[in-house]
Amino acid sequence: MAILHATARLFLARGFAQLSIEGIAADAGVGKQTIYRWWPSKSDLVAEALIAGVLMPEQVAPRFDGTLRADLVQWMRAVLAFVDHPEYDEMLKSLIAASTANPAIGERLRENLGADADLVRRLEKGVEDGELPAAAPIASIVELLVGAILVRIVARPEADDGESERLIDVVLGRYAPEHDALDRT
């Protein structure tokens, strides 16, 4: 659909806030009414463009052929590089802004950023291989990692090269307290 491509083009060019139905209609060579006929709001239009895959580039699927820690660090590095890329930074901020208006966008964004099947599968494989305890709450781990990415997008804390390793190491328990300390609970 020409409308979705126009939406994607204008979204990438100027962001969600500057996106107007009139502009999309003009760019797509379409009457405004045609857009209002099929989509109830701007955010639904963006959500559909995102789901149709015309908005975000395919996430590069990491290789996942090393140890759990190495694979996760590599994945985190790739995602942070993507997120820090100036070209995508604005787009991601805009997507987050759009998420607050339409939960479907948030869910899709979360999938694209990391809750996607590959990462979960790698963690599950980690459990099978004994790299993670069977009790490891994979969903919570993914949430923490995706969250760290979101914080990075909205608040941009200063971070150096080692940040990816640190985040993964925290989540993998490298900084676990001594057992007796933890068990004093």
Place this chain on the structure above:
Amino acid sequence: MAILHATARLFLARGFAQLSIEGIAADAGVGKQTIYRWWPSKSDLVAEALIAGVLMPEQVAPRFDGTLRADLVQWMRAVLAFVDHPEYDEMLKSLIAASTANPAIGERLRENLGADADLVRRLEKGVEDGELPAAAPIASIVELLVGAILVRIVARPEADDGESERLIDVVLGRYAPEHDALDRT
């Protein structure tokens, strides 16, 4: 300043997207020009209202008088309860949307949600008391925790009662690979 209070009132009532300078001016009994004279944009106005403390309620300072794990779980429970509260949910979404337009809002929100001095101090005390190894990257831990909160706000993953414990336990390394055998029962 009456303008900041009007901003806060309208922000809470209808959110960032529906906030208009004209509306604020009318509500505050003020000329539009007066607002434009002092604030360059809507988001700066919101940022100042947030910083002035007229926008968000004071975060209840947790007691922090137990073990590290107990204190963190209690803190996480309090924050998640706040975030899940329907009344604040919309406001927080709006604040996140505003963050994408103004980094100062994002930083302030991050502080309010958890990177605030109290939490960092508790973690540092954990290091002193030997509850955490000296090498523990406190900033990264805080980022992960705040991130989990953000994910919750924008994507609202399903979560049950135990989520707070799980998140804290992951970050404290309870699911560390090294502890695999010990943790199995």
Place this chain on the structure above:
DNA sequence: CAGCATACGATACGAACCGTCTCGCAACCC
């Protein structure tokens, strides 16, 4: 093929805000 329904492009419309500008008016400073 005739008749008709439907989706379309285009465009007009009133409403809401935008950001700028220009008024008087009051308070304050020498």
Place this chain on the structure above:
DNA sequence: GGGTTGCGAGACGGTTCGTATCGTATGCTG
């Protein structure tokens, strides 16, 4: 008491909103 300054008020041209109304093109039905 003259001059300055910041203010409330609101006029102004623009933009976009969401709705309504055209005439047209396409394709189905009989």
